[in-house]
Amino acid sequence: MNKRILSLAANRLAIALITLVIVSFAVFFATTLLPGDTATILLGQSATPEAVAGLRTAMHLDDPAILRFLHWLMGLAQGDLGTSYANNMPVAALIGGRFVNTLKLAAITAAIAVPLALTLGITAAMWRGSVYDRAVTILTIGIISVPEFMIATSAVLIFAVYLKWLPALSFTNEVSTFYDILRVYAMPVLTLTFVVSAQMIRMTRAAVVETLSTPYVEMALLKGASRPRLVLRHALPNALGPIVNAVALSLSYLLGGVIIVETIFNYPGIAKLMVDAVATRDLPLIQTCAMIFCLGYLTLITLADILAILSNPRLR
Amino acid sequence: MAPLVSIRNLRVEATTDAGRKLQIIRGVNLDVAEGEIVALIGESGSGKTTIAMTLLGHARPGCRIVGGEVRVDGADMVALGEHERAAIRGTKVAYVPQSAAAAFNPAMTIMAQVIEVTAIHKLMSADAARAKAIELFKALSLPEPETIGDRYPHQVSGGQLQRLAAAMALIGNPRVIIFDEPTTALDVTTQVEVLRAFKAVTARHGIAGVYVSHDLAVVAQIADRIVVLRHGEVQEVGTTEQILFAARHPYTRQLLAAFEPKRQDRAAEVAADRPVPLLEVRDLTAGYGPIKRDGTPAVAAVKSVSLSVERxxxxxxxxxxxxxxxxxxxxxxxxxPGYLGQVRFNGQEIAxxxxxxxxxxxxxxxxxxxxxxxxxxxxxxxxxxxxxxxxxxxxxxxxxxxxxxxxxxxxxxxxxxxxxxxxxxxxxxxxxxxxxxxxxxxxxxxxxxxxxxxxxxxxxxxxxxxxxxxxxxxxxxxxxxxxxxxxxxxxxxxxxxxxxxxxxxxxxxxETLATPSHAYTQLLFASVPKLDPRWLESLPA
Incomplete structure (x- = not known):
């Protein structure tokens, strides 16, 4: 039995690994398609053709693409992320601090959004059709429909400009006390929580409502079970698969998709770093950021898959 | 003495998808005495399950009890609030579902579900409940009664699940059990065992039953009285003997007529010569899963079967x-996807x-x-x-x-x-x-x-x-x-x-139908319920 689980889990991991290689291939060739010649950009318009040619050779830019890809992939596998074109620093050093910042923001948001979304989704399903359920549904649809830059700028307008409670920008290096943390993270976390919770609430509610209409839940009802018991004991364990997948999907967004929030609050995260790298044609940096996003996404989805397998006794 | 269950002028309304309201139960009256088993019989849409559900104070989504009363041991299930109803479910009235396979929660062990009633109503400690469940498993002649509860629903057969569902209903010592077509999804050979177990257990504990079915022959084995329903109205009520042998209502007779052997005399039409058969199947093997090297499927569902059909x-x-x-x-x-062997149609082999x-x-x-x-x-x-x-x-x-x-x-x-x-x-x-x-x-x-x-x-x-x-x-x-x-x-x-x-x-x-030679065929034929109330007892155990 446990053997079966292990083989299923190993299977998922292998699929994740293969996906990662395919994505790395796509990332590498997509970035080489970016317009403009790196050497020319680095040296500026006025550089002599000889200087450009010399730099091209030095950077192996004239090698066939497939060689450069393999070279890069080998480097990645050994932990060598390459050197940034733009400022000649190791990519690892550039990313390090930024990545930690992104993880911090993601972790704080997840710690608030996931319990909140699950509670709202499950309770809405529990009292389906009630005023409470409708209020939650309307609220989540409302929030989904508002673009995040709208939420973020409104938050800045209200809390920073009018009320002057919070700083408009997040300078993470000034943080020393818990109160500082609260002030710095309040608005970005609030905005992101709005953005990622709505989808989780809706998926959780839908999954639980669907299992609530199954014969085994009716059977439990006819055994005299109360509504909370029906939902928590009978419906929820069977709805876990779709729910963890919805959670994983929402959380993966926090790792790479928060560019708007980072820009508005000037939060030094990795998404903003990537956009800056695109502006400077800093290929190694773009590639590494893309790989990090992909890795985070795959880790979460694979984790969700494995959790779904574990929650199903038929597969266990 | 007042009957254990008394339904008076029950009316249930259903709302169709189009939003139209229609009465699906129209003024039904029904009594069940202490320890008596009453069968509700009728075709689908006759309202038999809907009536049975009202004993639990439950109406399926889209349905609503709009009038009348359903008294179970004095309490009117229609008038009670949701909390009082929940207190009665599982303790006074219990339910055995049509498809136990669907009614067991796939994510919980069987034992957890069987003893859940005792936990919900705080009837006894978990250990006492487990011991009682094992007793019930034995009484219902389930295999490995000590350990069967540790399994998950997908790990036991359909017939066993149906008996486990009965154990789940019995654990709270109910006064009435609702059997909702509990054997319809089972094979005839399994149905016999399940019916026998139900009958023994209800008789031993003096439990009243409402048995919902469309099959008169099954009902004849277990019911004391039969209520014939159609379009949400009672057509005829009588003891089992009365309904089987002296039915008065034309609809009841129609139901009975459907049981009469319709074997036709076709021997006269036998063709003189034996021409090429219309369809001929030779050594056909088919199944599922990947094809093994010798050409047979991993799971052979049909093994080397030959047959022919004359024109x-x-x-x-x-x-x-x-x-x-x-x-x-x-x-x-x-x-x-394919098979081994030959299929010939009109003498020609086909792909x-x-x-x-x-x-x-x-x-x-x-x-x-x-x-x-x-x-x-x-x-x-x-x-x-x-x-x-x-x-x-x-x-x-x-x-x-x-x-x-x-x-x-x-x-x-x-x-x-x-x-x-x-x-x-x-x-x-x-x-x-x-x-x-x-x-x-x-x-x-x-x-x-x-x-x-x-x-x-x-x-x-x-x-x-x-x-x-x-x-x-x-x-x-x-x-x-x-x-x-x-x-x-x-x-x-x-x-x-x-x-x-x-x-x-x-x-x-x-000609040979009455005297099959193979043991399995004999068992299969003997397991088909007969319109005879004593048929079940007459079977060899």
Missing amino acids: GKNLGIIGESGCGKSTLARAIAGIM ATAAERSREDLKQMQIVFQHADTALNPAKSVEDILGRPLTFYHGMDGRTRDKRIDQLLDMVHLPRLLRSRRPGELSGGQKQRVNFARALAADPKLIICDEITSALDTVVAAAIIELLRELQRELSLSYVFISHDLSVVEAICDEIVVMYRGERVEQLTP
Whole structure:
């Protein structure tokens, strides 16, 4: 039995690994398609053709693409992320601090959004059709429909400009006390929580409502079970698969998709770093950021898959 | 003394998808005495399950109790609030569902679900409950009573689950148990064991029962009184003997008539010479999963089966679920990925899959599936459904096709008005007729009928069988008729092949039908319930 689980889990991991290689291939060739010649950009318009040619050779830019890809992939596998074109620093050093910042923001948001979304989704399903359920549904649809830059700028307008409670920008290096943390993270976390919770609430509610209409839940009802018991004991364990997948999907967004929030609050995260790298044609940096996003996404989805397998006794 | 259950002037209203309200239970009165088992019988849509559910104070989504009272041990389930109802469920009234396989939560162990009632109502400690459950498992003659509770629902068989569901109902010492068609989903051989277990347990504890079923023969074994329902109204009430042997209401007689042996005398029509058989199957092996090196599938559902069908004759294939009869039908029809062995039609060998068969081969042999609901495209009208094979096989269009569609509808006795309806707007029997008409559209010589009456009520099924016979006379068709129901097969077939675990056990003719030689066939035939209240006791244990 446990053997079966292990083989299923190993299977998922292998699929994740293969996906990662395919994505790395796509990332590498997509970035080489970016317009403009790196050497020319680095040296500026006025550089002599000889200087450009010399730099091209030095950077192996004239090698066939497939060689450069393999070279890069080998480097990645050994932990060598390459050197940034733009400022000649190791990519690892550039990313390090930024990545930690992104993880911090993601972790704080997840710690608030996931319990909140699950509670709202499950309770809405529990009292389906009630005023409470409708209020939650309307609220989540409302929030989904508002673009995040709208939420973020409104938050800045209200809390920073009018009320002057919070700083408009997040300078993470000034943080020393818990109160500082609260002030710095309040608005970005609030905005992101709005953005990622709505989808989780809706998926959780839908999954639980669907299992609530199954014969085994009716059977439990006819055994005299109360509504909370029906939902928590009978419906929820069977709805876990779709729910963890919805959670994983929402959380993966926090790792790479928060560019708007980072820009508005000037939060030094990795998404903003990537956009800056695109502006400077800093290929190694773009590639590494893309790989990090992909890795985070795959880790979460694979984790969700494995959790779904574990929650199903038929597969266990 | 007041009866344990008394239903007075019960009315239940249902709201259709279109928002229209209609009364599905119209003023029903019903009493159940202490320790008495009352059967509610009727076809689907007669309201028998709806009435039984009201004893638990429950109405399925879309239904609402709008009037009357349902007193269980003095308390009116209609008037009580949700909390008081919940307190009665599982302790005074318990429920045994139609499909235990669906009614057990797949994510919980069986034991956790069986003793859940005691936890909900705080009846006893978990250990005491577990000990009691094991006692019940023993009383219900379940295998490995000590450990069966540790398994998950998918790890035990359907018949065992049904008995486990009974244990789940009994754990709270209820006064009344509702049995909602508890054996309908089971094979006849399993049904006997389950019925016996139910009967013994209710008799021992003096528990009253409301037994919902459409099968009079099953009900005759277990009920003290029978209530015949139709369209939400009581047609006739009487003791089991009265209903079986002295029914007064015409509808009850109609139900009983559906049970009478309809074996026909076809011996006179035997052809003088023995020409090439219409269909010949030689050593057919088919199944599922990857194909092994020797060409056999990983899971062989049909193992080396041979049979033949003479022109104008019908062959029945019978066996319990999982015996491979449907796989055999699908292999013959060419809708399996392939098979080993030979299928010859009219003396010619035909290709293994429908994709490789010529249009002429396909036209000669048609298949009709069990569930007309899923076999008919819900988005197409009846005329589209029938028109497509006419165009495909005969290249018909316009007026000729229109005329032919009308003829087909006439043949299956459906009013021509129905041609613009969609399947969702037809009754179960009507859908099955459309399903059959679609096969007729090809002008086949042979029709494979895969359990086509199993999803229908007895009266409707009898009418379909009558239709098949009539069409056979008019169109000189042959049928391969697959069913788990012996009486249906007997009614229409000239020869019967009995299958067990993928193999052909025996082939019977009407003459040898009464005296099968194989032990499995004997067991199978003996397990078919008879309209005799003493039949169950008369069976050897």
